[in-house]
Amino acid sequence: MERRSVLITGGAGFIGTNIARRYLAEDQPVHILDNLSRAGVEQNVAELRQCYPGRVEFTRADVRDRNAVEKAVRGSRFVYHLAAQVAVTTSLEDPVHDLGTNLVGTLHVLEAIRNSPEPPGLLFTSTNKVYGRLGAITLREKSTRHEPADSALARRGADERQPLEFLSPYGCSKGSADQYVLEYARSYGLQAVVFRMSCIYGPYQLGSEDQGWVAHFLRQGLKGEPITIYGDGKQVRDLLFVEDLVDVMRLVQKNISLVCGEAFNVGGGPENSSSLVELINRIRLLTGNPIEVQRGPERLADQRWFVADTAKIRNRVSWSPKTNISEGLRRLQSWYAERPSLYEQPAVQVA
Numbered sequence: 001m002e003r004r005s006v007l008i009t010g011g012a013g014f015i016g017t018n019i020a021r022r023y024l025a026e027d028q029p030v031h032i033l034d035n036l037s038r039a040g041v042e043q044n045v046a047e048l049r050q051c052y053p054g055r056v057e058f059t060r061a062d063v064r065d066r067n068a069v070e071k072a073v074r075g076s077r078f079v080y081h082l083a084a085q086v087a088v089t090t091s092l093e094d095p096v097h098d099l100g101t102n103l104v105g106t107l108h109v110l111e112a113i114r115n116s117p118e119p120p121g122l123l124f125t126s127t128n129k130v131y132g133r134l135g136a137i138t139l140r141e142k143s144t145r146h147e148p149a150d151s152a153l154a155r156r157g158a159d160e161r162q163p164l165e166f167l168s169p170y171g172c173s174k175g176s177a178d179q180y181v182l183e184y185a186r187s188y189g190l191q192a193v194v195f196r197m198s199c200i201y202g203p204y205q206l207g208s209e210d211q212g213w214v215a216h217f218l219r220q221g222l223k224g225e226p227i228t229i230y231g232d233g234k235q236v237r238d239l240l241f242v243e244d245l246v247d248v249m250r251l252v253q254k255n256i257s258l259v260c261g262e263a264f265n266v267g268g269g270p271e272n273s274s275s276l277v278e279l280i281n282r283i284r285l286l287t288g289n290p291i292e293v294q295r296g297p298e299r300l301a302d303q304r305w306f307v308a309d310t311a312k313i314r315n316r317v318s319w320s321p322k323t324n325i326s327e328g329l330r331r332l333q334s335w336y337a338e339r340p341s342l343y344e345q346p347a348v349q350v351a
Helices: 014-025 042-051 066-074 088-093 095-114 151-156 168-188 213-223 242-254 276-287 311-317 325-337 340-344
Strands: 005-009 030-034 056-060 076-081 121-127 139-141 146-148 192-197 199-201 227-230 236-241 262-266 273-275 293-296
Touching: 005 014, 005 066, 014 030, 014 042, 014 242, 030 042, 030 066, 042 056, 056 066, 066 076, 066 095, 076 095, 088 095, 088 168, 095 121, 095 168, 121 168, 121 242, 146 151, 168 192, 168 262, 192 242, 199 213, 199 242, 213 227, 213 276, 213 325, 227 276, 236 242, 236 325, 242 311, 262 311, 273 276, 276 325, 325 340
Parallel strands: 005 030, 005 076, 030 056, 076 121, 121 192, 192 262, 199 236, 227 293
Antiparallel strands: 139 146, 236 273
16 A cells, blocks of 8 residues: 655745655655745755655645645645745735735645545644734843843743734734634644744755845855844844754654644744844854844834743653754754855745
8 A cells, every 4th residue: 555645835945845854764755745936945856856766746836726735635644734925024015925825725724634534634834923022021121132021931931821913914824824723623623733933944944034034144144245134133033953843843743642733832942042143143153254234124023032932842742952053053054065056046035
């Protein structure tokens, strides 16, 4: 009997490629559904097929194509739904496209699973943007970062009990999709889980000013080109290396019956937090290059602080990040060093 594949929507992108490589290395078949709308991601599919011949099925399709989604889901044993419009700025420019991809596309995936003869489990990648600007948290400004005035909150991060606040079209579309996934788990018994993710970085990420800022900053630093930051640069995020993300995704897939119907904050946690200016200083030391910093106005709906409290997911599946920021940046730098042609390419959005 032919083995059922793991389906990864948006699987030609950064996170999807890393998930695919993990399964393929274990001789498990993978099905990638991607519309290849992001420049350069077709190279990821080609590399996967070259490294793992006969184990990669690829469908060039958009998640807004309901028939294509239904066909892909029908032969799958688990679905990672990553396909999305990923940038707040793009959502402001074209909210209709943002809605169609992020919300309607997710509904197509949910309906396909609900109507499948053998419904696969689902892991949906949401975002910390569903919490909006965390207006209930009072922040204090320090020399290089913003942080909560409540020292206990600063030590542990924000948990899943934070009020939801959907700001920007992107926040609305991803937040609505987030809630639909949880509701389909409640109403229809789907084995579905939501990851509200902080900043993920690592190999196969090119990044841009709009999305994937860690990789974008490092790439600019390696090229010796200026970095533009918007606002005061003291905005703080927790950073999670992509291999640590794949670790926890695999644990959830293996334990889906124990965690289905729940949302989890997933990130590097307080021990892997950094402001923009702090990360630029790290990159200066790592590359040995002086980096010019240019300034722009603060962006709409930009959180001044978000650090994930990951205690819930850590306790449920016995997971914790293994890669600190310094090691993660070194590993991403090494990946770039093996691909010097990337230095000459314009930045692209790779989710």
